[in-house]
Amino acid sequence: MGTSSIESTYLQIRSMEVRGAGRIARAAVSALRDYCDKGKFSSTRDLYRGLSAAGERLKSARPTAVSLPNAVNYVLAAAGRSEAKGGQVREATKEIVAACDGFISESLKATKVIGEYGAKRIADGDVIMTHCNSEAVTAVIAAAHGARKRFEVIATETRPRFQGRITAAALAKLGVDVTLIPDTAVRVHMRRVDMVIVGADAITANGAVVNKIGTSQVALAAHERKARFYVAAETYKLSPATMLGELVEIEQRSPYEVVPKAWAKSNSKVKVANPAFDVTPPEYIDLLITERGLYPPQGMVFLMKELYGEARAPLA
Amino acid sequence: MGTSSIESTYLQIRSMEVRGAGRIARAAVSALRDYCDKGKFSSTRDLYRGLSAAGERLKSARPTAVSLPNAVNYVLAAAGRSEAKGGQVREATKEIVAACDGFISESLKATKVIGEYGAKRIADGDVIMTHCNSEAVTAVIAAAHGARKRFEVIATETRPRFQGRITAAALAKLGVDVTLIPDTAVRVHMRRVDMVIVGADAITANGAVVNKIGTSQVALAAHERKARFYVAAETYKLSPATMLGELVEIEQRSPYEVVPKAWAKSNSKVKVANPAFDVTPPEYIDLLITERGLYPPQGMVFLMKELYGEARAPLA
């Protein structure tokens, strides 16, 4: 039955049995689809209310996962449209189920689509810089490599956790010409870079991009030389809460990622700062590559509204 | 005797018995002083020629050490002025010896003087960022701390060799409030930085500064927010050869400073770039703090000429 599916999915997300931004989103939508498909509703209003409550329950499973409310709101937006039309429950149910199926199928192929769109931006002879390790960026580069384009990649090591080594190793395995550099050498290498591509952890209402620490200074160095700066990201990275003024909080991580414990002990008066993310402002971003197409950063707010409905805050 | 002093100094510099930019400079000047003081010369022209030959010998001991030709040229410039006056040998000798003594005594206190000048630029409440590890910068911060100013220092770790840890540890030992950050976190922290101070490996004719890799992107981030950017450097870091068009070569260092050998082996297709220095352009530098006073970067070329005579290339 619909409701029990909601509850079990709630538990799976809460216990982190289901995890990863994409998987969480699909599990939630699947549960709402079942709820809708199997439930009995006296009116479209009744259907909408039920879905709304089920959605709230699901969202509460992991309040900080950005893709979870997006997935739920996507379904509610579809339900809202059906209700507004004021037709019959059966028809509305069919529309909502179709929207859920659409979401799941889109989500499953989103990264692949981003790869295909992004690969078209790469030309023979290009020098591409990337930072950290992003599935979407790897998809773009792999697709371009698969299309037999000849280009070169520069990967930053991405201190403190060296995720750039993972990127470099993976690309080298694909046969891509890749060079690893220390983060201090970004500006020196930017001179011959044609484009930078990075991923995103979250995208805000004004098109700013939250991503791994160091991203914004790569963007600054690209901007200095007018190298193009692209962000590749699935649309469930959009953060509609920022439309209501919410700031994205930047996590501080352990100092022991930056210095060895022994060093820290013998230099106990030295403080260590280790922010996990930074914010790249929209004026340093040329394009966002999403599975819905390419957009300028200033367009993200409309994609938010289109996909997840208008965010509106209840007044106290 | 003068000549033997030249030869023994030549050998000491060549064998690296004498090393360090300041020590090399003083050894060379000291040898030229002896040569001048103890030698017998029939005319000021004769004296100048002798010194010139002795200087060439000394310079050949380590052709890449930037302070060595500067030291020699400083003495030759003094000798040139004496010769131009066309007076007597005795007088000329006295003038040159005085110039040598002056150079040595200035050089010995240069870092201390830079510390005193630089400390005046620091005000209570300032947040200061530094990169890598520089004797001159440490002198500035120590002097400000000694003057009981209350400020905070942010030190970058300075990949790949982590020299920033040395800076942080040393300042903490002095009692300075210091925070160590990964190089990726420079732009995030720049928001609250009032001034950046770094050292220099070499200073060129148009006021560009060659320094540890990463310096130029710290400068770029400072420029973005209009934080002041200071370079603290003794004048023997000036590179008069750049007046004649010479480019400063940037050394590529071992990949094993960037990745562990094991990783490199299992990822042998990943190239690693490890440039030792970068070049900060003059438009990102507010002031150079030297033992001769504070100068805008565009003034360095005249300090070169003043100290080391006019560089002129022989035509083929």
Add this chain to the structure above:
Amino acid sequence: MGTSSIESTYLQIRSMEVRGAGRIARAAVSALRDYCDKGKFSSTRDLYRGLSAAGERLKSARPTAVSLPNAVNYVLAAAGRSEAKGGQVREATKEIVAACDGFISESLKATKVIGEYGAKRIADGDVIMTHCNSEAVTAVIAAAHGARKRFEVIATETRPRFQGRITAAALAKLGVDVTLIPDTAVRVHMRRVDMVIVGADAITANGAVVNKIGTSQVALAAHERKARFYVAAETYKLSPATMLGELVEIEQRSPYEVVPKAWAKSNSKVKVANPAFDVTPPEYIDLLITERGLYPPQGMVFLMKELYGEARAPLA
């Protein structure tokens, strides 16, 4: 009856019995609501035509008040949607009345909502600059203060009419830590400013903001140091006419606001310029805070279309 309500409202607005951007807007919508609710219409087309004529009458009451056409067009856009659906008059009437009620209720709480959204952008320790005196800005600051955030405000005096004194006095009364400065001291203080918030008199199709003279140079100084620049404004400040190429005219006010009459007389050859507003270009604006959420300036044109329908010019 509906029509007489239109006529009486027309007179009230014309005679300035009703004034203030928000009040004018609500009076017009209320009159159209009555017209629609109480009238008799043979078809949705008939209803739409009647409303359209009533709206034109209302707009003519004060052709220069920016909120008046916005309010009328909001209702007409709702009516247009109803007509397009081609349903029955009764249903259409209900929809339009609901839209009117929605507009009025939104308008009544718009400033409060802006306050709540904007307050979330303020963090403990922030230094905020503001210019002139704006209800929306005061709402943001009051809400942040009410949420027990600890921050500091710098208010410019805003020559020639010193409206900044009103702002400073009001905020001080609330208990906010506030400093008043001459307009000449904006750049000096910007060094420690985290964000600027100002209001708006009108917002154009490309996201430029018309506001009290001096706003655009505060924005320029903020841009120089990358301090965030926010505009807080209700959506009835949007100027859809600018989509059709209209330029916003800048009023020149009396010289006696700038110099005393006596001075003007004894220096009669000195001309005095006293423009009331200036235009801040979108590239200096980070975010607009509206009661509909936060938007980048480049998004304003879509909010115009969404709220007030597509502006189309009749061709001659």
Add this chain to the structure above:
Amino acid sequence: MGTSSIESTYLQIRSMEVRGAGRIARAAVSALRDYCDKGKFSSTRDLYRGLSAAGERLKSARPTAVSLPNAVNYVLAAAGRSEAKGGQVREATKEIVAACDGFISESLKATKVIGEYGAKRIADGDVIMTHCNSEAVTAVIAAAHGARKRFEVIATETRPRFQGRITAAALAKLGVDVTLIPDTAVRVHMRRVDMVIVGADAITANGAVVNKIGTSQVALAAHERKARFYVAAETYKLSPATMLGELVEIEQRSPYEVVPKAWAKSNSKVKVANPAFDVTPPEYIDLLITERGLYPPQGMVFLMKELYGEARAPLA
């Protein structure tokens, strides 16, 4: 019959009997209108499929003409909306025919509308620079001149093909005060320019504008001095394919446009580059003036979606 109209129009476009961006677009829409009006369809789905196939046939007539797919997609978007409503064929047909009629009538007056909108941006005393020869720009200037505004135009000669001479001659004939300058003199004259207006060959998803070679450096020079930079273009210049990552290819033209053949022969080792277009980035564009109103460049992607439906790539 409908189908034969498609085929004959296909042949007319293919043989270039019909040419010019606007004429091609109208011919295609007219053929689809006939197809729809005269055909017999069993369901709205059937109607949509038929139109879709007809549209593909038409598009294949000249795959590189940007206005052709836009025109077809405009009709398909209307058909899609009708189908989605799931009503009756007769109603759907009426809606689609109306959309076609709307497109044709809009297209016929688009340039004139642009002229009227754009003319409002010109004030007495303005100095306007233009580059190359554009129908839309001429419409704007002619409309402003017709409205008895007094202004001055500076036209670049637009090497290598001197299209600026055509512009200058045409404007002079209208009685406009016009000065022709070499392309090398753009920056010198920009000092007194208030606004630049140019046309467009294509407009991309992030608001970049493809136009005659030299446009982007006029834009750069305007940006340096903050002269306003406007692009006047009909919406069929929008390139929705760029939403899917497509790059706009820049044609290389014959070297003999740049140097005489005789010179080329006697200097056969000198290569000659002659790109036909360049790309002006959105940050150098203040406004786009279209027949749908004025937009910031970042808004173009939404106009694309609104007019031509959401571009979606089929996955392999």
Add this chain to the structure above:
Amino acid sequence: MGTSSIESTYLQIRSMEVRGAGRIARAAVSALRDYCDKGKFSSTRDLYRGLSAAGERLKSARPTAVSLPNAVNYVLAAAGRSEAKGGQVREATKEIVAACDGFISESLKATKVIGEYGAKRIADGDVIMTHCNSEAVTAVIAAAHGARKRFEVIATETRPRFQGRITAAALAKLGVDVTLIPDTAVRVHMRRVDMVIVGADAITANGAVVNKIGTSQVALAAHERKARFYVAAETYKLSPATMLGELVEIEQRSPYEVVPKAWAKSNSKVKVANPAFDVTPPEYIDLLITERGLYPPQGMVFLMKELYGEARAPLA
């Protein structure tokens, strides 16, 4: 006798019987000239020492007047050159007296010379903006007006003390076409400004200019539109102490210059900031117009050394 002249001048400067930057400088030089001319000295070394002590005495009369140490150091630099030559006392005396006479005569005509140099930069049709009230700027404008050039001046009112009214009144009396504007209207008017000319209170080692509050934001607005920005200043405004790291202190003035006392009392919780000066960075200054000729700001440090000798700090 020389010494008594030193003492009486010391007292006149100290008691402010002699005041004004130029007059103080000339009084000090005149006293040193007498000291030198009338004294009896056994050697050039003796002469130099005597002058040095006399100079220190004079400087101590008003430690914060920037022209006083400059005047004294100018004489000492001349004495130093004489001593270095090692000639006879009589000759040295003559040289120093000549230097003193030169200084006094140059100083007397400095403002006039600046006026003549600066006037050449003004062309017919220019629009010139100025801020505050400066003798040197008035000299430039008067000279250009005297040369029958036709131009327009925009004078800012210069809050809080309205010195701009003095400028406007004075220029209007000369017959210059002058407009007074509030400080908030600077950016709006900058659009048609060709050049800005301001005076200086002090000029630092890196070419930054300390001047009346508001100057640096006029410079910023000029920089935004690439209007030329000139500083007209006599060379005794140079601050050689800044070569040794000294920061120029910015005075905070009374709040009652900003708000009436009554207002301050009834709003006692509102703080008022009233800094007297600000610092314009060299990158916003095109040229300094001095009586020694026109220089880029980065050249000021060499003019300091040339005129006042090398500033060197004694080490503790």
Add this chain to the structure above:
Amino acid sequence: MGTSSIESTYLQIRSMEVRGAGRIARAAVSALRDYCDKGKFSSTRDLYRGLSAAGERLKSARPTAVSLPNAVNYVLAAAGRSEAKGGQVREATKEIVAACDGFISESLKATKVIGEYGAKRIADGDVIMTHCNSEAVTAVIAAAHGARKRFEVIATETRPRFQGRITAAALAKLGVDVTLIPDTAVRVHMRRVDMVIVGADAITANGAVVNKIGTSQVALAAHERKARFYVAAETYKLSPATMLGELVEIEQRSPYEVVPKAWAKSNSKVKVANPAFDVTPPEYIDLLITERGLYPPQGMVFLMKELYGEARAPLA
């Protein structure tokens, strides 16, 4: 005899029998050398006065040739130094003749020296853009090519007189890889340019460079992408008069260089502007390459003073 040599040189320069900046300079110096060598003078003062009068005569031959007063002033500066020393006429004569010989020999090899210095700035793989046709630039490129460096040159055609064709042809003849482009294609090609090198017609006191029309927009495009921008110029291009405020006048040339006469006639209402030069501001110039070494533009004023003595204007 000396005087007759002055007179005959005066006539040769006036009649343009002697022309070209370098040749004029050398002829004038040679005449002054003869005057000095062959004349009879009672004192160094007498000698100086004679030279001074002879120099004025020579300068009057072509008042607008920038190298002529420089050459004369160079000799007068040497004479001034001799006079200041107050030695004997014979010695002074020798010194002045030596200075003249030095000037002539330096001048003869200046272009070659510039070539050698400049060539060092070029590295294998560089892409170099140049504008117009400059002997000094050709010397740099030829020297680099002679040193077997492998690089590519892009030459702009340089409308209206196509001097870029001369450059392209000459370089191709040397075997250099060269591409000719229309001036409209500068920004498009700048993307892959490493450095720009241009010549100069005159260099001003603040380091601005007057050169062929179009130079400043090449500089702007280089600045946008941070390509280095070098100016190669002999020091007799320095314009010391600009130290005294003189503006460099920009010649307007014939419209028939821009359009054919026939076109001009049939379009007689079209005005044509054809300025010969433009001014590149110092902030767009990285280095000036002179035969005296490499300098930042802000250093030019000191090179002026060093070479040609302090420019001082006589007061009316």
